[in-house]
Amino acid sequence: MKNMPASYEKIHFIGHSMGGLVIRLFFSRNKIEKPGRCILIATPNNGTDLAGIVADNCKFCLAILKPLQSFIPEKLQIPPPLNSPAPEIGVIAGNRQNLITGKYIKGKNDGRVPLESTRLPGMKDFITVPYNHVQIHHTQDVAHLSQKFIESGNFS
DSSP states (O other), rough: OOOOOOOOOEEEEEEEEEEHHHHHHHHHHHSSSEEEEEEEEEETTTTOHHHHHHHHHOHHHHHSGGGGGGGGGTTTTOOOOOOOOOOOEEEEEEEESSSSGGSSSSSSSSSSSBGGGGGTTSSSSEEEESOTTTTTGGGGGOOOOOOOOHHHSSSO
């Protein structure tokens, strides 16, 4: 990779929502030396019902909001990481569905992403916090959980 520092111990990654998908896509296309741990916050690893609803009811919206197509559950496919072993992944999901869009999602959700959609096969740890999709990545709780996972490989 270009512009990498000459010396480093590990590189850790933290992404919220689509940022988590970008991290996963990056690892599926790049093998890096000394990868650290990855934290995916409210990432729709298995898509979200909202994208399917938009696809079914507002086709022109998909043309305008092209990234939304990536969130359709059946279309979201990211290959596994090239690194072996794969980086350790911790997932933080919200369960406060107080956003109006949360009413259109089946089951527990953070107002944008179903709780079960955040789970990822092979993840090292998973935790649910009482925040919605918009606020989850702005909280001290999530910052502390992220630090704990980077340091120890678990949230507890």
